[in-house]
Amino acid sequence: MNIIDRRLNPQGKSLANRQRFLRRAKEQVVKAVRDASGKRGIQDIENGEKVTIAAGGVREPSFHRASQGGVRDYVVPGNKEYVEGDTIQRPDGGGGGRGSEGSPDGEGEDEFRFVLSRDEFLDIFLEDLELPDLVKQKVKQSESHTLTRAGYSVSGSPANLNLVRTMRNSLSRRIALKRPKRDEIRELEEMLREAEEAGEDAEQIQALREQLEHIVLRSKRIPFIDPIDVRFNRFETVPKPIAQAVMFCLMDVSGSMTEHMKDLAKRFFMLLYLFLKRRYRSVDIVFIRHTHEAKEVDEETFFYSTETGGTVVSTALEEMQKVVQERYPHNEWNIYAAQASDGDNMSSDNAKSATLLRDVILPMCQYFAYIEVAAEHNMGLSALGRETELWRTYKQVQSPERPLAMRRVRSRREIFPVFRELFAREKAGA
Amino acid sequence: MTAVITRPDALLYDGVEWDYDKIKRVYDAVEHIALKEMGLDVYPNQIEVITAEQMLDAYSSIGMPLMYKHWSFGKHFARDEMMYRKGYRGLAYEIVINSSPCISYIMEENTMTMQTLVIAHAAFGHNHFFKNNQLFQQWTDAEGILDYLEFAKTYITHCEERYGHAAVERVLDAAHALMSQGVHKYPKKRSDLRTEQRRERERQEYQDQTFNDLWRTVPKTAAGPRPSKSVSERKKLLGLPEENILYFLEKKAPRLEHWQREILRIVRHISQYFYPQKQTKVMNEGCATYVHYQIMSRLHETGQISEGAFLEFLHSHTSVVFQPEFDDKRFSGLNPYAIGFAMMQDIARIAENPTDEDRQWFPDLAGRGDGMAAVREAWANFRDESFVLQYLSPHLMRKLKLFSVRDDAEDPYLLVDHIHNERGYRDIRKKLARQYDLGYLEPDIQIVDVDLAGDRKLILQHRVTNGVLLDESDAKAVLRHIANLWGYEVQLIEVSAISEAILKEHAVTAPSGIGVM
Numbered sequence: 001m002n003i004i005d006r007r008l009n010p011q012g013k014s015l016a017n018r019q020r021f022l023r024r025a026k027e028q029v030v031k032a033v034r035d036a037s038g039k040r041g042i043q044d045i046e047n048g049e050k051v052t053i054a055a056g057g058v059r060e061p062s063f064h065r066a067s068q069g070g071v072r073d074y075v076v077p078g079n080k081e082y083v084e085g086d087t088i089q090r091p092d093g094g095g096g097g098r099g100s101e102g103s104p105d106g107e108g109e110d111e112f113r114f115v116l117s118r119d120e121f122l123d124i125f126l127e128d129l130e131l132p133d134l135v136k137q138k139v140k141q142s143e144s145h146t147l148t149r150a151g152y153s154v155s156g157s158p159a160n161l162n163l164v165r166t167m168r169n170s171l172s173r174r175i176a177l178k179r180p181k182r183d184e185i186r187e188l189e190e191m192l193r194e195a196e197e198a199g200e201d202a203e204q205i206q207a208l209r210e211q212l213e214h215i216v217l218r219s220k221r222i223p224f225i226d227p228i229d230v231r232f233n234r235f236e237t238v239p240k241p242i243a244q245a246v247m248f249c250l251m252d253v254s255g256s257m258t259e260h261m262k263d264l265a266k267r268f269f270m271l272l273y274l275f276l277k278r279r280y281r282s283v284d285i286v287f288i289r290h291t292h293e294a295k296e297v298d299e300e301t302f303f304y305s306t307e308t309g310g311t312v313v314s315t316a317l318e319e320m321q322k323v324v325q326e327r328y329p330h331n332e333w334n335i336y337a338a339q340a341s342d343g344d345n346m347s348s349d350n351a352k353s354a355t356l357l358r359d360v361i362l363p364m365c366q367y368f369a370y371i372e373v374a375a376e377h378n379m380g381l382s383a384l385g386r387e388t389e390l391w392r393t394y395k396q397v398q399s400p401e402r403p404l405a406m407r408r409v410r411s412r413r414e415i416f417p418v419f420r421e422l423f424a425r426e427k428a429g430a
Numbered sequence: 431m432t433a434v435i436t437r438p439d440a441l442l443y444d445g446v447e448w449d450y451d452k453i454k455r456v457y458d459a460v461e462h463i464a465l466k467e468m469g470l471d472v473y474p475n476q477i478e479v480i481t482a483e484q485m486l487d488a489y490s491s492i493g494m495p496l497m498y499k500h501w502s503f504g505k506h507f508a509r510d511e512m513m514y515r516k517g518y519r520g521l522a523y524e525i526v527i528n529s530s531p532c533i534s535y536i537m538e539e540n541t542m543t544m545q546t547l548v549i550a551h552a553a554f555g556h557n558h559f560f561k562n563n564q565l566f567q568q569w570t571d572a573e574g575i576l577d578y579l580e581f582a583k584t585y586i587t588h589c590e591e592r593y594g595h596a597a598v599e600r601v602l603d604a605a606h607a608l609m610s611q612g613v614h615k616y617p618k619k620r621s622d623l624r625t626e627q628r629r630e631r632e633r634q635e636y637q638d639q640t641f642n643d644l645w646r647t648v649p650k651t652a653a654g655p656r657p658s659k660s661v662s663e664r665k666k667l668l669g670l671p672e673e674n675i676l677y678f679l680e681k682k683a684p685r686l687e688h689w690q691r692e693i694l695r696i697v698r699h700i701s702q703y704f705y706p707q708k709q710t711k712v713m714n715e716g717c718a719t720y721v722h723y724q725i726m727s728r729l730h731e732t733g734q735i736s737e738g739a740f741l742e743f744l745h746s747h748t749s750v751v752f753q754p755e756f757d758d759k760r761f762s763g764l765n766p767y768a769i770g771f772a773m774m775q776d777i778a779r780i781a782e783n784p785t786d787e788d789r790q791w792f793p794d795l796a797g798r799g800d801g802m803a804a805v806r807e808a809w810a811n812f813r814d815e816s817f818v819l820q821y822l823s824p825h826l827m828r829k830l831k832l833f834s835v836r837d838d839a840e841d842p843y844l845l846v847d848h849i850h851n852e853r854g855y856r857d858i859r860k861k862l863a864r865q866y867d868l869g870y871l872e873p874d875i876q877i878v879d880v881d882l883a884g885d886r887k888l889i890l891q892h893r894v895t896n897g898v899l900l901d902e903s904d905a906k907a908v909l910r911h912i913a914n915l916w917g918y919e920v921q922l923i924e925v926s927a928i929s930e931a932i933l934k935e936h937a938v939t940a941p942s943g944i945g946v947m
Contacts, residue, residue: 001457001553002476002531003450006484007538013487014507020599021504058505061607061907063873063892063900070898072837075862077764078755079833079849087843088835114508115515 021058022120028053029116033124052113122278147235156232165231173229179222180215188212245280245366246328247273248320248337251302254291254311256344261373265340266303267415268371272338275423280334286323290316292346296323311344313390314353321360330364337361338369343388350393358397362404369422370394370406440733446541453477456546457553463728464554464721468802472557473572474531477549481538485522486510488535492704493525495533496579498586498696500602523746526552528560528707530572543739547746550725555718562810563713565706574623575703581627582696589689601690604911605676605697610872612676612694612701626699630692637688664881671876671891675912676701678877684886685917694915709813709868716770717809719751723771753830764865769830773817776826777805787824814866822859824850834861839897873900874927886918893927899934900924909938917941 022029032053082088116124152165192208249269251262276283287302288294291309294316320337324330345353362368372391387395391406398404407418442459443452457477464470480488490507491497523544527533534552536545560566571578590598605612665671672678679686680694707714726747730740753768754760778801780788789796795804808821833849834857847861848854864870879889890912892900905922913920917940924934 001454001461001474003453004476004478006478006480006535009484011483013484014490014504016499017490017501017504018507019504020499020501020595021508024501024599025505058501059904059907060502060505061904061911062610063608063875063905063908065873065898066901069839070894071839071896072898073834073847073861073864074837075764075832075834075858075865076756076761077753077830077832078757078761079831080755080757082833082846082849084846084849084851084854086846088846090837090842090844112505112509114505114512 025053025058028058030124033116033121058112122274146238148238150234150236152231153234154228154231156234160233160235162231162233166225166229169229169231170225173226174222174224177222179224180219185212185215185219188215244282244284244332245276245334245336246284246286247276248286248288248323248335249302250288250290250316250320250337250339250341252291252311252313252316252341252344253289253302253305253307254344255306255308256311256342257373258375260375261340261342262303264373264409264412264415265371267412268340268369268409268419269338271415271419272336272369275419276336284328286320288316288319288323290319294319310346311341312349313341313345314349314356317353317356317361321356324364335365336367336369337365338371340371340373341390342374343372343390345389345393347389350389353390354393354397357394357404358402362397362402365403367403367405370404371418372406372408374408374410441736442546442729442734443542443739444736446543448540448542448545452542453545453549456542457549459729459734460546460550460554460725463725464550464558467728468721468724469806470554470558470721471561472532472554473529473561475553475557476531476533477553478533478535479538480535482514485525485535485537486514488525489522493527494579495527495576496583498579498583498602499590500606501599502606524548524552526556527575528556528566528570528572528703529575532557532560532572541742543735543742544746546729546735546739547722547726547743550722551718554725555721556714558721559710559714559717559809562806563706563710563813564811565710565813569706570703571623574626578623578627578699581630582700585630585696586693589693593689598693600914601693602697604915605694607908607911608676608679609697609701611875612674612698613705614674614677614702615705615869623699633688665879668880670880671878673874673876674698675875675877675890679912679915682880683916686915690915705868706813709815709866712766712770712773712814712866713809713812713817714770715767716772716774717805719747719767719771720774720805723747755831764862772826772830773821774805774808776823777801777808777821779825780804780823785825791823792821815863815868818866819859819863822862824855827855827858832858832862834858870895875922886916888912888916888918888920890920890922892922892924894924894933895927897926897933900936902936905936906938909936910941913938914941 152162188208188211192205192212195205195208251257251265253262273283273285285299287297287299289297289302289307290312291307292312292315293309296319297305316339324335328335357368370390372388391408394404394406398406405422407422409415409418442455457475464472486507488495489510490503492503497503523537523540525535532553534548534557536548540548560570560572566572586598586602668682669678676694676698680691680698683691686694726735726740726743729735730737735743751765751768751771753765754762777795780792780796781798781801781804784792784796798804808817812820827850831850833854834847836845836847838845848857850858874893874895876891876893877888878891881887890909900922909920909922919937919940921935921937923932924936925932
C-alpha cells in the first residue's frame with residue numbers, strides 16, 4: 001500500500017475549467033454583475049459576489065425522457081395503509097420527481113447560482129473602463145530592473161551557454177575547413193593495419209602512414225569546438241517602470257453638505273479607488289477636506305466628522321498643491337484627484353480657485369474629476385436651470401486639452417453610470 | 431454474543447487525530463480481515479490524502495485525478511463549491527477510482543475512525559468489486575485508464591492550441607451531449623486503452639510522414655449522381671441501425687477532421703469506462719458498505735478499536751444506510767446504500783439461517799452456509815437489475831414495506847399496483863429491477879437511416895415505451911449538436927414501440943459553415 005500526501009499539490013486545478021466556464025457564460029455574468037452592483041453599497045464591492053445567471057447558455061443537454069406524460073411505475077418504500085387497488089391523490093407537479101426518474105443533475109432549473117471571486121467580480125465590473133492618460137510613468141526605484149533576452153553574445157557565464165547555436169557554428173566551421181571525420185581516420189587505420197598484416201610493400205604502407213598522420217594532424221589542428229564557435233544567451237537589463245499613483249479626495253464638509261451628499265461622494269471615491277487599484281500596484285490616497293480652511297485628514301475623519309464654517313474651495317486646492325510638493329513629486333507619480341462638493345463657494349474665491357486649478361493643479365494631474373452632488377429631492381432648480389457657483393467657475397477652466405471632467409450626481413443609482421461615463425474606454429483622452 | 435474485553439494495548443489507535451503510522455497500522459489490520467477472513471481479492475492500493483478543495487476539484491472532473499479541460503467541469507465546480515461553502519451539502523468522505531493501483535482519496539479533515547471506515551469501504555470494498563465484478567472485468571481497463579486520460583488531456587490541449595478553443599469546445603460540447611449514447615452495450619472485445627493510445631500516435635506519425643501539400647491542389651472529381659442503393663443495402667453498408675451515436679459519427683460523419691473524430695473517440699472511451707459504474711450503483715455501494723460494516727465490527731470484536739470509535743462509526747454508518755419512507759420530507763428515491771446493504775445482509779442471512787419461505791424462494795441459496803462466499807458470488811456475477819431480480823427476498827420487501835405505484839398521465843389518480851404481499855412480491859421485484867435497468871431507463875435512440883448519395887439527412891428514431899416522450903427542448907439542443915458534427919440535416923422520429931405509429935418528429939437543419947473547420 002502507498003500513502004501519498006497530495007495536500008501540497010498545486011491548488012486551483014480547476015482554474016482553467018473555471019475560466020472556460022466564465023468565458024462561456026460571459027454575457028450573462030456581465031449582466032448579472034451589473035445588476036448586482038446596482039443593488040448594493042460600494043463598500044461590499046470589494047468582496048466576491050454570488051451571481052445567478054440564466055442556465056440557458058451553460059445548459060448541458062442530453063437525451064432524456066420528459067418528466068410528464070405516459071405511464072410510469074415506481075417502487076417506493078414505507079407503505080403504511082395502502083392495499084392493492086388504492087388510489088392516491090396525485091401530488092403537485094404531476095407525479096414526476098417521486099421515482100428514480102427525476103431529472104438528472106440540475107436539469108430543469110432555469111437558474112444557475114455560483115460565487116464569483118473578488119478579482120473576477122472586479123474584472124467584470126470594471127471591464128472596458130480605461131484610465132485616461134497613463135503616460136506619466138516614471139522610474140523611481142532602481143531595483144525594478146528586469147532581464148530580457150537580447151540575442152547572443154560571444155562571452156558570458158557557462159550557465160548561459162547556448163548549446164544549439166554553439167554546435168551549429170562548430171558544425172559549419174568543421175565542414176568549411178574540411179576537418180577529417182572520425183570515420184575517415186578509423187577507416188584509414190583499418191587499411192593501414194590490413195596492409196601491414198598482409199605484408200604489402202613498404203612504400204605503400206609508408207604512403208598510408210603519411211596520409212594517416214596528415215589527417216590526424218589536421219583533425220588536431222581544427223578543433224571540434226573552437227572558442228569562436230561558442231555562443232551565449234545574452235540578457236539585457238531593462239528598467240521596468242513602476243507605475244505609482246496617488247489619489248486625492250477633496251471634499252467640501254461645510255454645513256450645507258448633507259449626509260446624503262457625503263454618501264454620494266464617498267461612493268464615488270470608493271469606485272475611483274477600486275479602479276486605480278486595478279491599474280496600479282500601489283495607490284496612495286490623500287484625503288483633504290475643507291470648509292473655509294482645508295486640512296489633510298484620515299479617512300474616518302474625512303467621511304464622518306462634521307465641521308462648520310464657510311466654503312472656500314481654493315484652500316483645498318492649495319492644500320493639495322502643498323502635499324504634492326512635499327510628498328508626491330508630479331514627475332514621479334500619477335496624480336488623480338476627485339473633488340466632491342455641493343457647488344457652494346464664496347463668490348470672492350471663485351477667481352482664485354479657477355486660476356489655481358488652471359495653472360497649478362491641472363498641469364500636474366493625470367485627471368481631475370469634479371462631482372457635484374445634489375440633494376435627491378432638489379430636482380428642479382439646480383438640476384435644470386441654475387448652475388452653482390463652483391460649476392460655473394470650473395466650466396470656464398474646462399477645455400478639451402485639460403484633464404478636467406465635471407458631472408452632476410443626484411442619487412446613488414447615478415454613481416456607477418456617471419463613473420462609467422467618465423472612464424469608458426472610447427472616451428479615454430477626450 | 432461473547433463479552434468483549436477491550437485491552438488498551440490492542441487498540442490500533444486512540445482519539446480522533448490521524449497520522450501516517452496509525453493509518454499504516456489500521457490498513458494492515460483491515461487488510462488482514464479483508465483478505466484472510468473475508469476472502470476478498472483486491473488491486474494494489476494507493477491512498478492519497480487530499481484537502482477539501484481538492485475533493486471539490488475531483489468532484490468536478492467526474493472523480494478522475496486528471497481530465498481534459500472543459501467549461502462544464504468549471505460549472506460543476508462553481509456549483510459544488512457554493513453548495514459546500516454555504517453548507518447546503520457536505521463532501522463525500524472518499525472517492526475511489528477504478529484503476530490499478532486502485533486510488534482512494536481520503537480527506538485530511540476526517541477523524542481517525544472515518545479514515546478507518548474509508549479504508550475498509552473504498553480500498554477494500556469498492557476495490558474488490560472493481561476487480562471481481564464481471565462487468566468491470568469485461569468492459570474497463572483498470573491498468574490503462576490513467577495513462578489514457580493523460581493522453582486524452584494532452585491531446586485535447588494540443589488540439590486547443592492548434593485549432594483554437596472555440597472549435598474544440600464545439601466538438602466537446604456535442605460529444606458530451608451524446609455521452610449516454612456513446613457506449614457499446616455489447617462490446618466485442620475489452621477495450622485496451624494502451625493500444626488505443628499507441629494507435630493514435632502511430633496514425634499521427636504516419637500522417638506527418640506522408641503529408642504532401644500537392645494533394646490539396648488536385649482537383650476534386652466532379653461528383654456525379656451515383657445510383658442510390660436500395661435502403662436495405664445502404665443500411666447494411668453503414669452498419670445501421672446503430673445505437674452508439676458517437677461511434678457512428680466518429681466513423682461515418684462526412685465532414686469531420688481527423689482530430690474531431692479523435693475527440694469523439696476519447697469521450698466515447700470515457701463514457702464506456704463509466705458504463706459499468708452506472709449499472710452497478712446499488713451493488714457497488716452495497717458491497718462496499720457490507721465490507722466496511724463487517725470489517726469495523728470485526729475490529730471492534732477483536733478489541734482493536736475502542737467503544738467510542740465504534741459508536742462514531744455506527745453513527746455515520748446508520749446515516750449512510752438510512753432510507754426515508756416515501757412520505758418523508760427527506761425522501762428522494764431509494765437509497766442505493768440502504769438497499770444494497772440490506773440485500774447483502776439478507777443474502778448472508780438466507781445462506782446461513784434461512785426460513786421456510788426462503789427455502790421455497792431460493793432453493794439453491796438457502797442454508798448452503800458460508801454467507802460471505804454467497805455474497806462474493808453475487809458481487810462477481812450480477813449487475814443491479816439482475817441482482818435485484820435474483821436476490822430481492824420477500825423478507826426484505828416486507829421489511830422495507832415496498833409497494834409499487836402506477837402513474838398514468840391519463841388518470842386523475844395514482845394507482846397502488848402491488849404491495850408487499852403474496853400476490854405482489856414477484857411484480858414488485860420485477861418493477862424494482864427494471865428501475866435499475868439502464869437499457870430501460872435510458873431512451874432507446876438509434877440511427878436508422880442516412881442517404882449518403884442524396885441529401886445526407888441523418889434519421890434517428892426513438893422507440894417510445896409507455897408513451898413517455900423525450901424532453902423536447904433538450905432533445906432539440908442535442909439534435910443541434912448532432913447536426914454540428916454530421917454537417918447536414920438531422921431528424922428524430924419518435925415512434926411507439928408497440929404500434930410503430932409516429933408520435934412526434936423533431937428536425938434541425940444543416941448548420942452553416944460548421945464541419946469544415
